[in-house]
Amino acid sequence: MEKALKACPFCGGKAELKQAHYLESELPYSYVHCMNNECALHHNTAHFSGESEQKNAQNAVTAWNQREQIPVPH
């Protein structure tokens, strides 16, 4: 299911898929972030939720690889 992740568009670092649950609703969500903890995309990345965990993960991977919904640092 998971595709290989492209390198971070900001720092060129390795990216990683994470899965978690919202505290309030316990809904699962997925996101891809940069593993470089000094990079803007380490903490600040889009969440994907509302579907199965597998679909959320797939959406997060696809968006990351297409460079969509990646926040721009200010």
Ligand SMILES: [Zn+2]
């Ligand atoms: Zn990065």
